[in-house]
Amino acid sequence: MTSPAMTASEPVPFLSIEDLHVRFDSARGVVHAVRGVNMRVGKGERLGIVGESGSGKSVTAHTILRLMPDAQISGRIMMGDKDLVSASSSEMRGIRGRKIGMVFQDPMTSLDPVRTIGSQVVEAGRHRGLGRREARAEAIDLLGSLGIPRPSDRFDEYPHHFSGGMRQRVVIAAALMGAPELLIADEPTTALDVRLQARLLDMLWVLSQERDMSVMLVSHDLALVAGFADRVAVMYAGAVQESAQVDRLFDRPAHPYTDGLISSAPRLDAYDHPPLVPIPGSPPPPSVRMAGCRFAPRCPRAAALCREEEPALLPLADQSDHRSACHFAEQVQAHGPIPAASVASTSHNG
Amino acid sequence: MTTIERTRTAEERSSGTSVWRTIRLFWADSLIALVVKRLFAGVATVLVVLAVVFLISNVIGDPAVLMLPPEATAEQVEALRTELGLDRPLFVQFAESFSGWITGDFGVSTWQGMPALPLAIESFAKTLYLAEVTLIVAVPLGVIFGLAAGRRPNSWVDRLITSISALGVSMPTFWLGLLLILVFAVTLRWFPTNGYGGLHYAVLPACAMALLPLGRIAQITRSSVADEMGKLYVTAARTRGLAEGAIGRQHVLRNAAIPVLTLIGSEVASLLNGIVIIEVIFAWPGIGSMLITSIQQRDLPLITASVAVIAAVAVLVNLIVDLAYLFIDPKVRR
Numbered sequence: 001m002t003s004p005a006m007t008a009s010e011p012v013p014f015l016s017i018e019d020l021h022v023r024f025d026s027a028r029g030v031v032h033a034v035r036g037v038n039m040r041v042g043k044g045e046r047l048g049i050v051g052e053s054g055s056g057k058s059v060t061a062h063t064i065l066r067l068m069p070d071a072q073i074s075g076r077i078m079m080g081d082k083d084l085v086s087a088s089s090s091e092m093r094g095i096r097g098r099k100i101g102m103v104f105q106d107p108m109t110s111l112d113p114v115r116t117i118g119s120q121v122v123e124a125g126r127h128r129g130l131g132r133r134e135a136r137a138e139a140i141d142l143l144g145s146l147g148i149p150r151p152s153d154r155f156d157e158y159p160h161h162f163s164g165g166m167r168q169r170v171v172i173a174a175a176l177m178g179a180p181e182l183l184i185a186d187e188p189t190t191a192l193d194v195r196l197q198a199r200l201l202d203m204l205w206v207l208s209q210e211r212d213m214s215v216m217l218v219s220h221d222l223a224l225v226a227g228f229a230d231r232v233a234v235m236y237a238g239a240v241q242e243s244a245q246v247d248r249l250f251d252r253p254a255h256p257y258t259d260g261l262i263s264s265a266p267r268l269d270a271y272d273h274p275p276l277v278p279i280p281g282s283p284p285p286p287s288v289r290m291a292g293c294r295f296a297p298r299c300p301r302a303a304a305l306c307r308e309e310e311p312a313l314l315p316l317a318d319q320s321d322h323r324s325a326c327h328f329a330e331q332v333q334a335h336g337p338i339p340a341a342s343v344a345s346t347s348h349n350g
Numbered sequence: 351m352t353t354i355e356r357t358r359t360a361e362e363r364s365s366g367t368s369v370w371r372t373i374r375l376f377w378a379d380s381l382i383a384l385v386v387k388r389l390f391a392g393v394a395t396v397l398v399v400l401a402v403v404f405l406i407s408n409v410i411g412d413p414a415v416l417m418l419p420p421e422a423t424a425e426q427v428e429a430l431r432t433e434l435g436l437d438r439p440l441f442v443q444f445a446e447s448f449s450g451w452i453t454g455d456f457g458v459s460t461w462q463g464m465p466a467l468p469l470a471i472e473s474f475a476k477t478l479y480l481a482e483v484t485l486i487v488a489v490p491l492g493v494i495f496g497l498a499a500g501r502r503p504n505s506w507v508d509r510l511i512t513s514i515s516a517l518g519v520s521m522p523t524f525w526l527g528l529l530l531i532l533v534f535a536v537t538l539r540w541f542p543t544n545g546y547g548g549l550h551y552a553v554l555p556a557c558a559m560a561l562l563p564l565g566r567i568a569q570i571t572r573s574s575v576a577d578e579m580g581k582l583y584v585t586a587a588r589t590r591g592l593a594e595g596a597i598g599r600q601h602v603l604r605n606a607a608i609p610v611l612t613l614i615g616s617e618v619a620s621l622l623n624g625i626v627i628i629e630v631i632f633a634w635p636g637i638g639s640m641l642i643t644s645i646q647q648r649d650l651p652l653i654t655a656s657v658a659v660i661a662a663v664a665v666l667v668n669l670i671v672d673l674a675y676l677f678i679d680p681k682v683r684r
């Protein structure tokens with residue numbers, strides 16, 4: 001696979017995932033959860049990853065830190081000139097926390113219930129070589145900047161003294177203590193109420209700006225991602241279908257799946273918009289083999305070509321930063337995903 | 351930086367370092383008050399048990415008949431009743447016994463002719479020795495086996511340990527005792543068949559008793575460790591760059607210890623049950639043998655004193671286990 005040429009508008013990639021495949025052996029055969037993911041995160045860039053449930057977002061995120069012992073991984077995950085797919089487990093230990101940190105969805109179970117929150121927040125700092133007092137001071141500082149009131153009093157309290165929202169701040173602080181250059185956040189706010197979600201992401205946005213820290217934000221919520229990310233990657237059936245700068249992606253989607261996602265997303269100003277149009281059908285299970293585009297069975301625009309040949313994720317003709325894995329990317333971008341019949345008539349007219 | 355520095359020292363002055371803070375928390379939750387409350391409840395439990403023994407021997411049966419050989423005549427029974435004051439109203443007898451229990455006076459053993467309580471305590475010391483040896487074998491080995499198996503579920507180590515502990519759990523203690531005597535005492539002559547003495551004498555009975563708790567502790571430790579290893583906080587600790595060993599020591603061990611501790615507490619309690627039969631098989635002169643003999647001798651004071659000692663020990667063990675929770679599980683501390 002040839003790597004597409006870099007352009008001036010694109011930041012230097014901190015992490016670049018190339019043709020990543022992840023398989024699991026299960027009782028009912030091989031589950032091919034991630035099939036050829038291509039993705040890059042720039043230094044200091046905030047990348048949003050969206051897609052329906054089961055599209056392989058979490059598996060991709062976990063694979064970067066090699067957190068799934070039963071996963072069979074192929075492809076490359078390049079951080080500088082180091083490939084994380086082939087890194088030894090002691091190399092991975094050095095990368096975890098210090099280069100790449102991670103925050104999980106469930107704040108209630110991602111903290112050890114029998115240790116004080118302070119001792120857990122401090123860990124990554126100690127791992128990075130801070131002294132006991134230094135680490136404590138920095139942790140208290142960090143907890144305060146994430147909006148935990150009286151952090152020095154709460155430092156020695158246990159997780160069960162904290163609400164869900166407060167715990168998630170603690171978890172984020174624990175990840176940031178390692179001063180990672182990239183923070184992977186897998187639906188970090190899904191368990192929280194809507195107002196809290198936005199507040200927490202605002203804080204995370206500020207912190208990433210201050211520290212020039214890249215963030216990979218995995219989420220179901222398009223609106224949340226639209227407000228947070230610089231660039232968005234849309235995943236479907238184990239692969240990235242489209243990626244672009246956030247405004248371009250939402251204004252001029254170049255993949256019928258992205259278009260479907262956008263028109264099925266609930267909006268706050270829904271009264272002057274057409275009603276929600278959910279994408280009909282459901283994604284193919286990851287154990288199924290099929291030829292052609294995996295979205296074709298649900299796609300309003302699918303043509304014969306789509307059922308025969310799997311499209312690659314390629315830059316659009318005039319925008320190297322906007323990539324789409326659709327045979328008809330330019331047409332979709334220009335005219336929207338029109339049903340196949342009217343497409344035929346349009347092409348006759350044109 | 352200076353603001354952080356200042357806040358921190360102010361904070362330290364008010365609440366101290368984490369050790370002192372922990373101790374302060376304990377005082378705030380008033381550990382002493384808790385212990386005193388639990389001790390009172392424990393004494394009450396022992397008294398209720400003794401009242402039941404009293405009831406069984408005085409209401410359901412006739413202690414005079416119990417104490418005399420079966421061939422005793424009615425006159426002899428009547429004479430003994432008068433002598434022991436059993437012809438008085440039951441309420442008066444109970445009040446007398448009750449005040450005896452509280453002051454530690456359980457009467458004189460009819461069989462040994464000596465005060466019953468010191469006799470019972472003395473034989474309990476021998477039981478304690480045997481129980482200690484048993485626990486020294488069962489607890490560390492059970493925990494070590496369980497850890498080894500739980501760290502790598504479904505590995506061959508796990509399978510081996512799981513089957514051995516299943517065997518240990520399903521083997522009757524008395525049968526294992528007889529088997530050990532047959533192999534190691536009768537055939538190999540490594541250890542004495544029975545009797546009381548140094549460690550040499552304690553090995554076989556302790557091993558016979560240890561296998562069951564060892565197996566159970568290994569099983570619970572294994573499943574508890576395997577459970578904890580699968581939890582998200584372990585993965586989260588991994589993403590912070592912690593090594594597997596550090597994750598085990600700093601996070602998994604303490605969480606996994608909570609159910610294991612409960613089990614060890616109940617194993618100690620059930621050891622007190624199992625020990626009776628083992629003491630009889632190995633002729634170990636502990637509280638179990640004492641209880642059996644005092645029943646055979648129809649020695650009511652000694653029976654009561656032995657039951658009192660056993661009940662008091664059970665209460666104490668439970669209290670100690672509950673206190674251990676305080677140190678391990680912060681949720682119990684409120």
Ligand SMILES: Nc1ncnc2c1ncn2[C@@H]1O[C@H](COP(=O)(O)OP(=O)(O)OP(=O)(O)O)[C@@H](O)[C@H]1O
Nearest residue numbers: 024026031033052053054055056057058059060286
């Ligand atoms: N350990 C595993 N073993 C087998 N299959 C797995 C494993 N982990 C994930 N999968 C499968 O991989 C597919 C992708 O899962 P993944 O969790 O990445 O989805 P997701 O995009 O994060 O979805 P969601 O939005 O629901 O979190 C799913 O079909 C899932 O069943």
Ligand SMILES: [Mg+2]
Nearest residue numbers: 057058059186
């Ligand atoms: Mg997920």
